[in-house]
Amino acid sequence: xSAHISHIRTEFDSEIIGIVDYVMNYKxxxxxxxxxxxxxxxxxxxxxxxxxxxxxxxxxxxxxxxxTIVPNGAKVPGTxxxxxxxQAAFNIGAMIRxxxxxDTWLAAEWGHPSDNLGAILAVADWLSRTAIAAGKSPLLxxxxxxxxxxxxEIQGCIALENSFNKVGxxxxxxxxxxxxxxVAQLLGLNRDEILNAVSxxxxxxxxxxxxxxxxNTGSRKSWAAGDATSRAxxxxxxxxTGEMGYPSVLxxxxxxxxxxxxxxxxxxxxxxxxxxxxxxxxFKISFxxxxxxxxxxxxxxxxxxxxxxxxxxxxxxxxxxxxxxxACIRIIDKKGPLNNPADRDHCIQYMVxxxxxxxxxTAADYEDKVAADSRIDALRDKIVCIEDKRFTADYHDxxxxxxxxxxxxxxxxxxxxxxxxxxxxxxxARRRKEGIPLLEEKFKTNLARQFAPKQQKAILDVSLxxxxxxxxxxxxxxxxxx
Numbered sequence: 001x002s003a004h005i006s007h008i009r010t011e012f013d014s015e016i017i018g019i020v021d022y023v024m025n026y027k028x029x030x031x032x033x034x035x036x037x038x039x040x041x042x043x044x045x046x047x048x049x050x051x052x053x054x055x056x057x058x059x060x061x062x063x064x065x066x067x068t069i070v071p072n073g074a075k076v077p078g079t080x081x082x083x084x085x086x087q088a089a090f091n092i093g094a095m096i097r098x099x100x101x102x103d104t105w106l107a108a109e110w111g112h113p114s115d116n117l118g119a120i121l122a123v124a125d126w127l128s129r130t131a132i133a134a135g136k137s138p139l140l141x142x143x144x145x146x147x148x149x150x151x152x153e154i155q156g157c158i159a160l161e162n163s164f165n166k167v168g169x170x171x172x173x174x175x176x177x178x179x180x181x182x183v184a185q186l187l188g189l190n191r192d193e194i195l196n197a198v199s200x201x202x203x204x205x206x207x208x209x210x211x212x213x214x215x216n217t218g219s220r221k222s223w224a225a226g227d228a229t230s231r232a233x234x235x236x237x238x239x240x241t242g243e244m245g246y247p248s249v250l251x252x253x254x255x256x257x258x259x260x261x262x263x264x265x266x267x268x269x270x271x272x273x274x275x276x277x278x279x280x281x282x283f284k285i286s287f288x289x290x291x292x293x294x295x296x297x298x299x300x301x302x303x304x305x306x307x308x309x310x311x312x313x314x315x316x317x318x319x320x321x322x323x324x325x326x327a328c329i330r331i332i333d334k335k336g337p338l339n340n341p342a343d344r345d346h347c348i349q350y351m352v353x354x355x356x357x358x359x360x361x362t363a364a365d366y367e368d369k370v371a372a373d374s375r376i377d378a379l380r381d382k383i384v385c386i387e388d389k390r391f392t393a394d395y396h397d398x399x400x401x402x403x404x405x406x407x408x409x410x411x412x413x414x415x416x417x418x419x420x421x422x423x424x425x426x427x428x429a430r431r432r433k434e435g436i437p438l439l440e441e442k443f444k445t446n447l448a449r450q451f452a453p454k455q456q457k458a459i460l461d462v463s464l465x466x467x468x469x470x471x472x473x474x475x476x477x478x479x480x481x482x
Contacts, residue, residue, distance in 0.1 A: 093118025
């Protein structure tokens with residue numbers, strides 16, 4: 001006899017209701033959140049502009065059918081493309097994530113909340129151009145910043161206590177959920193329609209983490225967020241047509257998300273939705289490196305300078321010990337061959353070896369030409385990672401949220417250098433005062449990759465002025481990047 005399954009249609013799962021009520025009703029009044037969102041915006045767009053320097057990224061840009069131009073469509077910064085919002089979301093989402101250089105959130109689940117900008121900017125730009133064409137008022141960049149804060153919050157708060165990677169799911173599931181919710185609100189959907197949209201995102205097929213791990217590490221990890229944002233826009237638009245939702249998509253017995261994909265466990269929540277995540281997000285400022293290694297790379301840079309002063313180099317190193325946190329070991333502690341740039345930028349041994357040998361770590365350093373240097377793999381073989389339980393505890397502590405690494409070098413002559421410990425990376429909230437001027441310089445560098453000085457200045461004049469950017473129509477701001 002089969003188990004009894006109720007056929008009575010239920011109310012929407014409380015987790016979905018919480019997301020929708022937050023998106024519709026919560027008023028962001030944190031000046032810090034808006035200021036951080038502006039910095040997040042320019043840093044994220046800058047990362048996308050740098051990615052356009054790489055043919056592997058650039059080949060994915062543009063419409064599905066070559067030559068297609070969408071009247072009043074969304075424009076893709078740094079290009080001449082004007083696309084429908086679904087494909088524009090993919091383009092923007094892929095370019096901003098390509099080099100693994102945009103912001104990061106680390107918790108039980110990690111991810112990159114600024115990935116949501118692909119959906120947010122594409123839809124806001126399209127809506128603004130459509131409104132202008134119809135003689136109506138466009139959206140303002142403050143609407144974009146507000147949506148960014150809320151998308152960050154949804155993704156980040158769910159990630160605090162719920163590990164999708166431990167069940168083999170990629171973190172871009174949270175990009176799709178957050179983007180669907182905020183985009184549906186931008187599109188003007190009512191509460192029932194947004195509930196439907198978010199449920200559609202949960203019931204949708206979810207990406208495996210296969211492409212982030214050996215032996216299958218590959219370039220999909222660089223466009224997975226673009227895929228998630230474009231799917232979010234598509235689902236929100238479907239909900240706008242009246243497409244039905246699935247109220248108990250999370251909790252339904254046997255067929256719901258929890259039973260099928262989350263080992264039967266409901267989500268846990270540490271805090272209510274507000275503006276905490278944007279206020280505490282981690283910026284990647286100095287190094288295009290997977291975030292669990294940021295402090296290790298910073299420590300390696302210090303050690304390179306120390307070796308240089310001693311008249312030594314990487315060839316004088318006998319062994320390297322890295323004390324680190326559990327998540328770092330689980331994700332980026334790699335031995336053996338590294339097959340491509342996507343493999344290398346998720347290997348802590350590679351990311352530490354580069355600055356010890358060359359005194360730098362740039363996006364270009366993951367490419368095949370640089371990786372062919374035999375000194376890199378030779379030094380990788382000398383690196384051992386061990387977990388420090390305190391580092392792991394501080395990583396999860398909501399009052400600290402450190403990402404600590406400590407490096408100790410032993411030299412061939414028998415000397416051991418003093419351990420270098422870096423607990424908080426330059427992009428951490430505790431180092432904002434130190435980090436923001438460097439973030440602005442990073443943005444200026446990335447603007448110079450694509451635009452003439454006059455255009456660079458026009459973008460900077462608006463982007464570094466909080467009041468001016470908040471009150472600028474979205475389409476006018478995006479036009480600055482075309």
